[in-house]
Amino acid sequence: MFTRFRPTTATAMAAILGCSMMAMAAPVAAKEKPKKEETAKGPQLKPSSGFVPAAKKMEAAAKAKDAAALQAAVAEGQAAASTNDDKYFVGFYTLQLGILNKDEALQAQGLDTALDSGLVPPADAGLYNFYSGRFAYQKKDFPKAITRFEAAKAAGSTEASLPDLLMDSYLQGGQIDQGLAVAKAGIEAAHAAGRIASEDLYVRPAKALQAAKRTDDLLDLLTLRVRDYPQPQIWRNTLYILLQQVGGDKDMNLDILRLMRATGAMTDRGEYLEYAALATEAGYPGEVVAVINEGLAKNVFPKSDARFGPLLASQTDRANADRSALIADAGKPVTAANAKAARGTADALVGIGEYAKAIPIYEAIAATDPVAQYRLGVAQALAGQSDAAAASFAKVQGNRARLAKLWTIRAQAKAAPAATPAT
Template sequence: MTRFTKPMIAALLMGGMTAVAMPAHAAKKEAAPVTGIDQKNLSKNGRAALVVAQKAEAAGDLPGTLAALRAAEQAGGLNDTDKMFIAQMKLGLGNKMKDEALLTEALTSSLDNPLLPAADRSKYTRVVADAAIKRRDYKTAVAMYEKMIVAEPNNPDNLLNLALIYRDLKQTPQAIATLSKAIDARKAAGTKAEESWYQTRLQLAYDAKTPDVGSASEALVTDYPTATNWSNVLNIYRDAVNADDQLNLDTFRLMRAAGALGGERIWQEYASTALEKGLPGEAKKVLDDGIAAKKLTGTKPIEKEIASVAAPKLKADQASLPGLEKDAAKAPNGKTALGTGDAYYGYGNYAKAAEMYRLAVGKSTGVDQATANLRLGAALTMTGDKAGATAAFNAVTGTPRAQLGKYWLVYLGQKA
């Protein structure tokens, strides 16, 4: 039987998790000079310097204007009003001369001045931050966005842009934490963050192998339960925990329920895994469903091999189930009950499967309780018993199945 290797799974993940289109850093806007600064507070030196600069500007001598302003700064003895007028003249010059460095200098001087009105402070800070990003001065950009967040702690766009800067700096923990705050801020404001925010958070967590993968993936499929997101999340889960065949079987069952088996390879792997675990009915059903969904052709060598091995076993396998039920009831442990439940699940008899899984849980020995409870929850989900399924999934503990139980709970909450 063909084996599906981890590199093949990794390749699938790379193909499935497409590049996320995130909002760009805020575009630079022309910063307008402020108004309302009282000229009567100009010092004698400051007033004289400004007169010289204004005459040069009126004559169209922009370099001369800047030289007069710099001369005044070098001479010293300026008060806050002088400095504000000089900074504002520089701002106007920067806009006229299209001089990014001069604009940043003027804006930074204005931000350092206590006379800058609060209404302008936020705008100026953003423009300085965007200019810093443009020249890859991330230290300044971070400082500016942190100031904006202090002023507006629940502004999701500011939080998003700071998260993107942290991402660019490869400061992944800070990027994830800040992006989470941005998503929460959107929710607090009564709107849902864009899907790309959730996807990027998950991609960051997955690439860095941080513990945030679980919560980030749950949030994505909770708020954006598309087939693609479910497929990506569950394939990431399989890869992250290095799932064995038994855990793969459990994961494939959720993918199938969520309509998230994706492309040909996962359908083939699911059918192959089911057959190898002694479940010809489930293997045949997966092949049939894949062909009906046009995900499989039925003509590929692996598909023909699975069908040829599974078909002769179906009649005897189904005929053996009533006897296995009796054996399971008398058995000292839950092993036979678990296996019989698996067979019933594969044939779509979820009520009988639930009976067997419940018996396996009750016998407590001979089976992994996390596996038994997880499969009991899955069978009850398929029968529509939400309360019973919820209780079973909540009883799943330990790594790695507890996380899969959480994914099932998310899916259960989405079922009509």
């Protein structure tokens, strides 16, 4: 689901922006020499002599919150303005008029006039540019929104929705790479601060990447998403895309379904049926039995199911016959000559939950067997050895490298406390 941005209302803007701006407005009648600390705050405004009468009227009307008088004074000021100082005052009081009248068009006009004067104090530049960009975003003027939001970011704006709006402005303007870069920067900044990034930073660029058929970039982003949002449905969506990417590689499909099961993301009868069929074909009866029993326990399908019932009966007999042999094989030394058979034994042991017995077998052959290196990490993760699993997954290369990253996230999520959600 794609969530909507919730722009700040005019009333909230008056509280945030209007008060801030009123606090820094220079009284037009001031004659005193500015102090050193005041000089450091920014340029001192000095209206032109021809503009002073209109400036006094705007200031008085704004203080009195007299919208009609302020509207007349602003019109007079617009006609009399001749310098950048004058234009800043016109912009400022146009904004105040927009706030009084709850007129966003006037608010946007006032912000732009003040910004174009070049005299907005640095301390307020982030706020002015952010709201100007927000108004441009609402009008779908994305090039202008990008310019303003980038200026707000450069000025140090701390508005919580700035990364989302800047990212989406780039995406809406067709600049996917720039939008993706903003999204990733926002995600990592939140992660470094111990917070969960806004879901918009994942969902909106993911939609753009999917439309552009950039599956690798999409999966990179979704990998970050499950780190922050490890809900089963998020895992499910991510792993389904990965299943589509690997196509007909049965061994890879089985490994993906194993991760789907480990993250609680299997909820459909068809998924259990595919998993059971692949495990049966690969010769893991114990794993088939475990998967089917899990589906029954979750009421995904009934005991009377025409496909699962006969399969469970046949594989249960095989699993019972194989179990003692598997345990015996686990104690045999692993050599180069029997490495392939050893990996099969370890795989079968993991399938029946004997992770501790499988781990040393994988360790003996991992250096020369990339699949064993990957499945070593899986066994360690399932055994609760999060640090060891992460170290093993870090060594995985080739077509299981992405799966290794996803498993690392799953292992670390099990071991770490939850991060704080973003506002």
